[in-house]
Amino acid sequence: MKKYVLITGASGGIGQAIALKLAKEGYSLYLHYHTNEKAIAKLLTQLEEYGGEYIPIQANLAEMDGINHVAASIFAIDAIVHNSGTSHYGLLVDLVEADLNQLINLHIKTPLLLTKELLPKMLQKRSGAIVVISSIWGQTGAACEVAYSSVKGAQIAFVKALSKEVALNGIRVNGIAPGAIATEMLSDFSEEELDLLRGDIPLGILGAPQHVADGVSFLLSEQSAYITGQILGINGGWYM
Template structure:
């Protein structure tokens, strides 16, 4: 029997790695994206030979009602991977309200409301798995990323609260908090800045998207059947 997973932000660096990893393990996938048509087409080309069902869904999660463009397309469902995200650099005094609202919509409002809409599917089955890709900055905060840190911290609180609410229904809810990962989100940094960040990380390098994807697969598996409400830090020892 096919298992279906919804991945939001599937066109991003981590989202693509998660999609490929899960498809290789036999999952069928709903693949959400917003503007990056080229990326999602390339991902679909990589996935098709693996033999599952791969369904692209376009939605703008920066809009407060973006989740409404996803939920009606989801039928059979075994897991949700909330992977959508965008960074926000700069001093708090320079933050514009519209940018703050869009950031919170992507990271907090739409994941919460999308989960609310899809949760009955899990409740009827008596099983389900929800994983949120948050950030090291949701755990410890970052200067010049105050709004982003606040959004990621809210994701962690969401995971901890929802996990308690649905545990007796057979639904597990966990978070993964990556550190610096070699994805297009890091392209705004100069090579010198990336080198400095790598120097600060005990393991001496950035993480790889595939390393995050492997942890997603673990949290979806029966090997993690007694794990819920947890935040798995994958950061090379940068924050412990």
């Protein structure tokens, strides 16, 4: 029987890696994206070899209409991977309310409301898995990323609270807190800055999107059947 997984933010580096990993394992996928049509088109081409069902869904998840559109596009669901989001760098005193609202909408409001809309389908089946891609900064906090750290910390609280609420219904809820992953988010770093960053990480290397995808695969699998309410740190030992 097919298993259907929604991946939000599927056009990003981590989202694409998750999609390819899950497709290889036989999942059918709903692939949410916002504006990066080129990346989704390329991803769909790559997915063709796996023979599953892959459904792109375009929506702005910072707006309620976008959340409703994604929810209405889904007819069957076994798992949700909340991966959509955006970064924000700057001093708290320079924070603009519009930027804060964007962070809150994408990282807090969207996972809560989208899960709310899709949860009845899982409750009816008495099974399902939800994975939230948070951040190491949600665990430890970061200077110059106070707003981002705050919303990522809220995601971790969401995981822990919801896991208790739905556990007896056979639904597991977990999160992943990536460290420094080599994606577009690090594109503004100079090579010297990246070398300093690697020097702070005990394993001495940046993480790859595939590392996060492997974590998602594990948390959706029967290998993690007795794991819920947990945050898996994928960080090379950074800030432990």
